[in-house]
Amino acid sequence: MTQEISIKKNSNGKIGAVMVLGAGVAGIQASLDLADMGYKVYLVENKPSIGGAMAQLDKTFPTNDCAMCLLSPKLVDTARHPNIEIITNADLHKLDGEAGNFTAIIDKRPRYIDEEKCTGCGTCTNNCPVRNIAHFEDVDELGKVHLSQEDQQVIEQILAGHESERAAVISVLQDINARYRYLPEDILRHTAKALDIPLSRVYSIATFYNSFSLVPRGKYVVRVCMGTACHVKGGYQILQALERMLKIASGGTTEDNLFSLEEVRCLGCCGLAPVITVNEDLYGSVKQAKLPKILERYQDESVVAESTVGGTE
Amino acid sequence: MIVQPEGIFYQMLTVENIPNLVEEHLVKGRPVDKLMYVPSKGKPPIPKLSDIAFFSKQRLVVLKNRGLIDPEKIDEYIARDGYQALAKALTSMDSEQVIEQVKGSGLRGRGGAGFSTGLKWELTRKSSGNGKYIICNADEGDPGAFMDRSIIESDPHSVLEGMVIGAYAIGAAEGCIYIREEYPLATKRLHIAIDQAREYGLLGEDILGSGFSFDITVHRGAGAFVCGEETSLIGSLQGQTPEPRIRPPFPAQSGLWGKPTNINNVETWANIPTIINRGAEWFASIGTESSKGTKVFSVVGKVNNTGLVEVPMGMTMREIVFDIGGGIPGGKKFKAVQTGGPSGGCIPESLVDLPIDYERLMEVGSIMGSGGLIVMDEETCMVDVARYFLDFLRSESCGKCTTCREGIAAMHDIVADICNGKGEPENIGLLEELAEAIKDASLCALGGTAPNPVLSTLRYFRDEYDAHIKDKKCPAGVCRALISYRIDPEKCKGCMLCGKHCPEKAIGGEPKGPQTIDLEKCIKCGVCRESCKFEAVLIE
Ligand SMILES: Cc1cc2nc3c(=O)[nH]c(=O)nc-3n(C[C@H](O)[C@H](O)[C@H](O)COP(=O)(O)O)c2cc1C
Ligand code: FES
Numbered sequence: 088m089t090q091e092i093s094i095k096k097n098s099n100g101k102i103g104a105v106m107v108l109g110a111g112v113a114g115i116q117a118s119l120d121l122a123d124m125g126y127k128v129y130l131v132e133n134k135p136s137i138g139g140a141m142a143q144l145d146k147t148f149p150t151n152d153c154a155m156c157l158l159s160p161k162l163v164d165t166a167r168h169p170n171i172e173i174i175t176n177a178d179l180h181k182l183d184g185e186a187g188n189f190t191a192i193i194d195k196r197p198r199y200i201d202e203e204k205c206t207g208c209g210t211c212t213n214n215c216p217v218r219n220i221a222h223f224e225d226v227d228e229l230g231k232v233h234l235s236q237e238d239q240q241v242i243e244q245i246l247a248g249h250e251s252e253r254a255a256v257i258s259v260l261q262d263i264n265a266r267y268r269y270l271p272e273d274i275l276r277h278t279a280k281a282l283d284i285p286l287s288r289v290y291s292i293a294t295f296y297n298s299f300s301l302v303p304r305g306k307y308v309v310r311v312c313m314g315t316a317c318h319v320k321g322g323y324q325i326l327q328a329l330e331r332m333l334k335i336a337s338g339g340t341t342e343d344n345l346f347s348l349e350e351v352r353c354l355g356c357c358g359l360a361p362v363i364t365v366n367e368d369l370y371g372s373v374k375q376a377k378l379p380k381i382l383e384r385y386q387d388e389s390v391v392a393e394s395t396v397g398g399t400e
Numbered sequence: 401m402i403v404q405p406e407g408i409f410y411q412m413l414t415v416e417n418i419p420n421l422v423e424e425h426l427v428k429g430r431p432v433d434k435l436m437y438v439p440s441k442g443k444p445p446i447p448k449l450s451d452i453a454f455f456s457k458q459r460l461v462v463l464k465n466r467g468l469i470d471p472e473k474i475d476e477y478i479a480r481d482g483y484q485a486l487a488k489a490l491t492s493m494d495s496e497q498v499i500e501q502v503k504g505s506g507l508r509g510r511g512g513a514g515f516s517t518g519l520k521w522e523l524t525r526k527s528s529g530n531g532k533y534i535i536c537n538a539d540e541g542d543p544g545a546f547m548d549r550s551i552i553e554s555d556p557h558s559v560l561e562g563m564v565i566g567a568y569a570i571g572a573a574e575g576c577i578y579i580r581e582e583y584p585l586a587t588k589r590l591h592i593a594i595d596q597a598r599e600y601g602l603l604g605e606d607i608l609g610s611g612f613s614f615d616i617t618v619h620r621g622a623g624a625f626v627c628g629e630e631t632s633l634i635g636s637l638q639g640q641t642p643e644p645r646i647r648p649p650f651p652a653q654s655g656l657w658g659k660p661t662n663i664n665n666v667e668t669w670a671n672i673p674t675i676i677n678r679g680a681e682w683f684a685s686i687g688t689e690s691s692k693g694t695k696v697f698s699v700v701g702k703v704n705n706t707g708l709v710e711v712p713m714g715m716t717m718r719e720i721v722f723d724i725g726g727g728i729p730g731g732k733k734f735k736a737v738q739t740g741g742p743s744g745g746c747i748p749e750s751l752v753d754l755p756i757d758y759e760r761l762m763e764v765g766s767i768m769g770s771g772g773l774i775v776m777d778e779e780t781c782m783v784d785v786a787r788y789f790l791d792f793l794r795s796e797s798c799g800k801c802t803t804c805r806e807g808i809a810a811m812h813d814i815v816a817d818i819c820n821g822k823g824e825p826e827n828i829g830l831l832e833e834l835a836e837a838i839k840d841a842s843l844c845a846l847g848g849t850a851p852n853p854v855l856s857t858l859r860y861f862r863d864e865y866d867a868h869i870k871d872k873k874c875p876a877g878v879c880r881a882l883i884s885y886r887i888d889p890e891k892c893k894g895c896m897l898c899g900k901h902c903p904e905k906a907i908g909g910e911p912k913g914p915q916t917i918d919l920e921k922c923i924k925c926g927v928c929r930e931s932c933k934f935e936a937v938l939i940e
Contacts, residue, residue: 153802153805153806155802156802156806253638253639253657254637254638254639254640255639256639257619257620257622257636257639258619258620260622261581261620261622284639288640288641291641292639292640292641295624295641295642295798296621296622296623296624297622297623297624298581298622298623299622313543313792314543314544315543315544315701315738315741315772315774315785315788315789316543316544316700316701316706316772316774317543318543318785318788319701319702319774319776319780319785320701320702321926321930324925324926324927327925328903328925328927331903331925332903351582351623352541352543352623352625352792352796353541353542353543353544353545353546353582354582355540355546355549355580355582355583356546357543357544357545357546357698357700357701357706357772358698358700358706358707359706360700360701360706374930374931375901375925375926375927375930375931376901376927376930376931
């Protein structure tokens with residue numbers, strides 16, 4: 088559909104209408120300001136909806152304010168403003184004229200739904216039998232999964248173990264996490280394809296739960312309990328002492344990939360508070376002064392392991 | 401270790417103690433005083449298990465088999481009347497009678513909200529639709545509570561038996577147990593128990609020849625507090641992002657895979673066999689007017705005897721903390737008990753004689769929750785505790801509702817400022833305003849109860865907030881920005897242990913002479929205080 092915008096001139100020869108290209112937050116704010124000043128605004132956007140990149144953000148820099156909380160009132164105002172006409176899913180085809188009197192030709196791509204009647208309930212997306220290609224992904228890269236033969240075997244085996252389950256995705260991720268100690272990207276892509284669910288769903292689950300990590304973890308994962316009982320008995324001090332000793336922040340991994348430091352919410356051994364675990368080993372009634380000894384045990388082991396590797400060379 | 405038939409109880413034994421014990425007690429018949437339980441320093445030891453308040457005040461219903469049976473052997477459970485209730489229900493009762501019994505017992509959900517279990521079963525039973533589900537919520541998310549873990553680890557069959565009876569009453573053919581992944585041993589024991597029960601014909605097709613079929617699957621969580629919330633748990637089981645959804649429809653109408661679903665906590669399920677065995681009247685005779693039966697609490701924190709205790713409802717906090725818990729270690733002063741996890745509140749010393757049941761806890765601004773009791777002494781800062789819970793909830797909020805996601809973070813930042821000495825008097829009003837908004841506008845109970853820890857500490861410990869805001873002092877000596885460490889030259893013996901551990905090398909002094917802390921270098925990690933054997937390091 089091609090729409091031609093041309094408007095009657097004012098007495099001074101200028102036109103009281105403005106076209107704003109791009110309905111990101113800047114375009115939206117400009118449109119609102121202009122519309123409030125009394126101009127008719129045509130807000131043209133290439134994407135199917137307005138909001139732009141800000142609508143995809145969680146926080147804004149540097150104040151850490153909630154992005155949607157700032158943006159959504161503006162979205163609503165824009166949609167409701169009598170002086171603003173929103174033209175989405177559209178491209179500027181041609182622009183003629185000069186300042187004060189332009190003629191724009193806009194190509195509007197079809198939506199295949201009646202925009203007047205649609206309430207945006209989203210039922211159609213849920214029921215659509217064809218998986219949509221996300222707008223934000225590089226289409227060429229999509230579907231390309233690079234797996235080594237070994238990885239391929241491992242993942243096939245994991246998937247086979249959960250064939251009968253109705254909602255296998257979490258169990259599969261748990262098994263991948265147990266095998267690799269994190270969730271490698273290519274394996275996630277493969278999982279999405281194999282289970283026939285969108286990659287975005289796999290990621291939303293992978294990032295929701297605390298026990299999954301998208302980056303590789305160290306050989307030993309040190310978990311510090313941040314439960315209430317451990318907190319009142321000084322768990323936080325223990326965490327900070329470990330951060331100092333390992334020279335990493337909570338959630339990080341040491342450069343030599345030996346230790347990762349994580350927080351956990353109650354290990355269910357609250358009588359022994361404060362508690363830490365190193366892989367499967369549990370340490371109760373931990374004191375800061377005891378930490379170097381605990382870490383040493385694992386460091387020494389790695390020295391042994393490394394020297395045997397060195398010896399075979 | 402207990403020596404029967406006298407019932408003499410020995411504790412904290414090591415291998416070295418055993419020859420002596422065998423020689424003295426078992427051979428010569430002379431009980432060994434020095435290995436017995438001593439209630440507190442200077443008091444005579446108490447030889448008999450049944451006389452020790454920690455045990456004598458307890459009443460074991462759910463934990464009756466703990467430590468007495470091998471949880472991996474179904475025969476031992478059966479030998480202690482296990483699966484008798486199931487046989488009774490299947491052979492001599494119809495489903496309505498079972499529900500009547502559970503309703504009549506007055507059992508209320510042990511997972512937090514305390515909804516009547518019998519009523520919930522009835523609702524699910526009456527919901528139309530086939531293929532109903534029952535779920536056991538073993539996602540014990542409250543930090544500081546571990547009764548569900550302990551029940552499953554020590555007596556998994558009691559939960560299974562409860563679930564089969566429930567399934568029979570409700571008319572469900574499938575059950576799920578959703579268990580936290582932090583509990584690997586419990587998960588393993590559940591699998592063993594389920595396999596054994598199947599082998600014995602107590603699960604699966606045609607249970608005990610009654611024509612009733614029911615089976616259970618186990619699902620592991622992946623570390624998300626909000627998954628304990630029932631709608632979110634169901635989402636997680638369905639492989640979705642586990643965000644809570646709006647209720648109604650309640651799970652009883654439309655739950656797992658859109659079918660009527662009954663969801664109960666581990667402890668709730670574990671109560672069922674005893675109710676069926678001993679009858680509703682027996683169960684209802686324990687406890688208070690509105691809260692029947694016993695409750696398992698995990699008594700942890702600054703208390704001498706930490707661990708799980710099972711007591712009748714209506715016992716006072718004083719009895720639990722001082723008689724059973726043995727009071728506060730190191731002669732410190734008791735300050736408060738925190739109940740109900742991140743959704744609960746603190747009960748101050750002035751209310752320590754409060755009988756504990758669902759209603760009374762609610763009245764004083766806390767909740768029963770899953771039963772974690774975290775004891776706090778004078779060295780626990782209540783503002784810091786409020787900050788801790790907000791931090792917990794901030795990171796566990798699923799992010800669906802703006803008020804919960806942003807509001808808790810905003811409250812956290814304010815309380816953290818107060819802890820850091822940057823608080824302003826008007827902060828309190830703002831906190832209360834935010835609390836209202838979060839309570840009103842959040843979809844699930846995580847947000848709905850999130851302000852509780854702040855409101856209850858504000859209610860009972862306003863003076864501590866004032867001290868932080870006005871005097872820039874932390875009376876409990878916890879908030880780092882407001883304290884400094886000093887070594888008492890009178891007490892210091894110059895052993896130099898503190899200096900050895902100090903990560904910043906901030907402690908100096910001559911050997912055998914008093915040490916001093918260089919406050920410029922000190923990062924207030926507290927290792928000096930922790931390692932000092934003479935209590936010479938003071939907080940100011
Ligand atoms: C944020 C949140 C976390 C919860 N966590 C748990 C939990 O860890 N364990 C549990 O049994 N119930 C938990 N619940 C309560 C459940 O939603 C549900 O009420 C309970 O499992 C019902 O069982 P009951 O009737 O036996 O208590 C939680 C609720 C909320 C709102
Ligand atoms: S609070 Fe740390 S183990 Fe429970």
